[in-house]
Amino acid sequence: MNLRNNGIFVRQLKQKLRKKIGPSLQWAAYSTGMMQFLARIKHIKGAIVLMYHSVADESQTRWIDPHNHVPAGIFKEQMEYLSLHRQVIELAELIKILRNGFTPENGTAVITFDDGYLDNLTVAAPILENLGLVATLFLPTGYIDRGETQWVDQAYTAFKFRTRSKLSWKGNQTVSFDLRYPAHGAEAYKNVCLSLMHNNGAKRRNLIDELYVQLSPTDPPQRLTMDWDDVKMLLTKYNCFKIGGHSQEHTDMTRLTEDEMRDELEGCARRIEDVLGIRPVHFSFPYGRTNTQLRKIAAEHGYDCAFGGMGFNPIIHSGTDPYDMPRVEAPALMGRFELAVSTSNTGIWRRLGR
Ligand SMILES: [Zn+2]
DSSP states (O other): OOHHHHHHHHHHHHHHHHHHHHHHHHHHHHHTTHHHHHHHHTTOOOEEEEEEOBOOOTTTGGGSOGGGBOOHHHHHHHHHHHHHHSEEOOHHHHHHHHHTTOOOOTTEEEEEEESOBTHIIIIIHHHHHHHTOOEEEEEOHHHHHHTOOOHHHHHHHHHHTOSOOEEEEESSSEEEEETTSHHHHHHHHHHHHHHHHHOOHHHHHHHHHHHHHHHOOSSOOOOOBOOHHHHHHHHHHOSSEEEEEOOSSOOOGGGSOHHHHHHHHHHHHHHHHHHHSOOOOEEEOGGGOOOHHHHHHHHHTTOSEEEOOOOSOOOBOTTSOTTSBOOEEOOSSSTTHHHHTOTTOOTHHHHHTO
């Protein structure tokens, strides 16, 4: 074994060990109060912003990529926990605190949703309204225009309900997969998702059509995304949602030219303003992918904050760049929720939990 292989072996061993004992170590540190004690002496303070996608009930879960889904019942429990144990504020209020140079109090939480799932209207809104909580919903306007199910759920469903086992996929090069083998299935899904993420418009549509022709799934999804009538109903029937932007075509914006970046940011804001009469000032970058240029352009187009990735230090404080705000992905389990929303759970502790 040469030195390089040695290095890879040690890294893999470390990763395996961390995955095996990390979550138990993390929980032990939290339940004994050690994590909170260390956070106190290090003066770690600030807010957490939670990110949700779908919160559908059982009638729709079979069509939704589990990475994007917190079951309706668990979502309700999580909101009840927040309303009892946290200070939930609106995103605009958080930005105001940061702009005034302050750090939010520990226990401050903000709720956000991406992508405009229809269940945000049918499931989330009644729960939030009932508890008096307010959330921000980031909309990809092209998908709302078409009421189109997100590409990831279209791809997930094609694989899940496929009637064929051969896939020939043209990414950087054409690769053939035999989906009867789980390893091939996982690799094929990854390949398909990457090409769908890196394309948009007609090209992405053609790729999805091609996937459906090749896999011929039996149970294509119902419409899972809101259209504008649904969004209007959400805003007239309930007071618990504010609207932000999430691009037009839900593409990886770091791969665009400057003109295309501006078009995604401005087109999204203008479309929301045209239909709803409110110009959005909050933005979330699709897939959390962002860079210095995008952050600068977002500011130039009138947004006053933007969300990027989900690092291991998601605590928002006075030094946080409002255009590079981190979020915490809401876990699909209630057991880990308390940890996910703890301000003490940062750095190495959060890394151990993954
Ligand atoms: Zn998204």
